[in-house]
Amino acid sequence: MSHGDELIRLSAADLAGRLAAGDVSSVEATQAHLDRIGAVDGAVHAFLHVAGERALDTAADIDRRRAAGESLGELAGVPIAIKDVLVTEGMPSTSGSRILEGWIPPYDATPVRKVREAGLVPLGKTNMDEFAMGSSTEHSAYGPTHNPWDLERIPGGSGGGSAAAVAAFEAPLALGSDTGGSIRQPAHVTGTVGVKPTYGAVSRYGSIALASSLDQIGPVTRTVLDAALLQDVIAGHDPHDSTSIADPWPSMADAVRRADVAGLRIGVVKELDSEGFQAGVRQRFHEALDLLERHGAEIVEVSTPNFEHAIAAYYLILPAEASSNLAKFDSVRFGLRVTPEGGGTVEQVMSATREAGFGPEVKRRIILGTYALSAGYYDAYYGSAQKVRTLVQRDFESAFANVDVLATPTAPTTAFKLGEKLDDPLAMYLNDVATIPANLAGVPGISLPVGLAPEDGLPVGIQFLAPARQDARLYNVGGALEQLLLAEWGGPLLDRAPALTTHELLATEEGAV
Numbered sequence: 001m002s003h004g005d006e007l008i009r010l011s012a013a014d015l016a017g018r019l020a021a022g023d024v025s026s027v028e029a030t031q032a033h034l035d036r037i038g039a040v041d042g043a044v045h046a047f048l049h050v051a052g053e054r055a056l057d058t059a060a061d062i063d064r065r066r067a068a069g070e071s072l073g074e075l076a077g078v079p080i081a082i083k084d085v086l087v088t089e090g091m092p093s094t095s096g097s098r099i100l101e102g103w104i105p106p107y108d109a110t111p112v113r114k115v116r117e118a119g120l121v122p123l124g125k126t127n128m129d130e131f132a133m134g135s136s137t138e139h140s141a142y143g144p145t146h147n148p149w150d151l152e153r154i155p156g157g158s159g160g161g162s163a164a165a166v167a168a169f170e171a172p173l174a175l176g177s178d179t180g181g182s183i184r185q186p187a188h189v190t191g192t193v194g195v196k197p198t199y200g201a202v203s204r205y206g207s208i209a210l211a212s213s214l215d216q217i218g219p220v221t222r223t224v225l226d227a228a229l230l231q232d233v234i235a236g237h238d239p240h241d242s243t244s245i246a247d248p249w250p251s252m253a254d255a256v257r258r259a260d261v262a263g264l265r266i267g268v269v270k271e272l273d274s275e276g277f278q279a280g281v282r283q284r285f286h287e288a289l290d291l292l293e294r295h296g297a298e299i300v301e302v303s304t305p306n307f308e309h310a311i312a313a314y315y316l317i318l319p320a321e322a323s324s325n326l327a328k329f330d331s332v333r334f335g336l337r338v339t340p341e342g343g344g345t346v347e348q349v350m351s352a353t354r355e356a357g358f359g360p361e362v363k364r365r366i367i368l369g370t371y372a373l374s375a376g377y378y379d380a381y382y383g384s385a386q387k388v389r390t391l392v393q394r395d396f397e398s399a400f401a402n403v404d405v406l407a408t409p410t411a412p413t414t415a416f417k418l419g420e421k422l423d424d425p426l427a428m429y430l431n432d433v434a435t436i437p438a439n440l441a442g443v444p445g446i447s448l449p450v451g452l453a454p455e456d457g458l459p460v461g462i463q464f465l466a467p468a469r470q471d472a473r474l475y476n477v478g479g480a481l482e483q484l485l486l487a488e489w490g491g492p493l494l495d496r497a498p499a500l501t502t503h504e505l506l507a508t509e510e511g512a513v
């Protein structure tokens, strides 16, 4: 294995240790990741934009500051990929949409500013379903991302680019956004770790809004400790986001380092442990629970009867909010402007621009949302959905009166084939049956890998959910389970991904040309 190959396989925490010890420079680590992107991203297509030169400049600056004895953040010098939903100063930010093609924002989103201030090195922007609407990245206006485990399969969505970049060793860390599962479901299908923090834990200032009462920014990584370290960097109050929580947060990294499940009460959600889930997904989920039980956790069954209505409520609340948030793409202020032949009124230009700039899934949701909010239907649709949302929140409250965390499989199936669900929006929406309730209630959730499904050899994730502001509980149980599984497997799951060697990816790429 070459030096570069070795560097890209390190966890962010281990790479940070090597950087701090002076064994390796940030320029070397950044170059190794840029080389990896150059070698495999033609086949994976995790990135929409790679900012190679700027990343190397940032890395050189960190190396200089370190050499000068400046005290730097724990992750200083470590490369990171950024989901294209977050605006980045001087770098394209499209949210996967044609309508923002060519727009270069004049400022950084707060989570991006924070990672820069902590000395991390942004490598570029990752692919996603247009405006984060989807579970496969196939709704990206720039073509789908491929799952590094099997290039014919989806990497999840909407943040499939971030998850695939991390799974394919193109970046040790990535930022994602999760409105109904967009961090956790891609983590599940790519064998990575994804966390949706408590609503309000991380500022959304500069995040291109999908549904403002649901959106949350969070980490995508290969280890639970790396996710904790990244959450520690990005969480915290921001006066630019009125929903951001003012109270300080305890260290999530400490929760991982002290992880211990003895006496922890874990509630298995009965409604999400059912026939509708792939057999191998349930098998790995139950094996993980058994492992936790053998190490002192108490497993109990809990019932959340209103979760079955969560998807229906989400697909009224989300389109309603999205139709309002996307109204700002009006051809006047950002990106694309299409003028009908021979000119046109402002309204005609706006309409031609939105017609050309938005893809079919975005149009579908704008129409749904506009309808749900229209006079005469508002109470019947949006009003009822809000009532269901309250019932889902109450289900969580009564469950958390009895248990410390809840556990579910993260998603019903392993990675499906590209194209398989593209013509069936409802089938696509059902991927989020286990992840949406957390967004409706604002509670935090983590997904981490628990093995490969026996029937197809593809990764399976377990999801843990905790009460709002108790994100540390997720890092505790996730960190403990990860250690137990690593001991069983004798090494990380991602080392077993068949399509992950540069050689094989290149062969596939050449074969495809």
Ligand SMILES: NC(=O)C[C@H](N)C(=O)O
Binding pocket: 132, 133, 134, 135, 157, 158, 177, 178, 179, 180, 181, 182, 183, 210, 318, 432
């Ligand atoms: N945005 C998300 O969190 C993903 C979800 N699948 C959606 O399409 O809304």
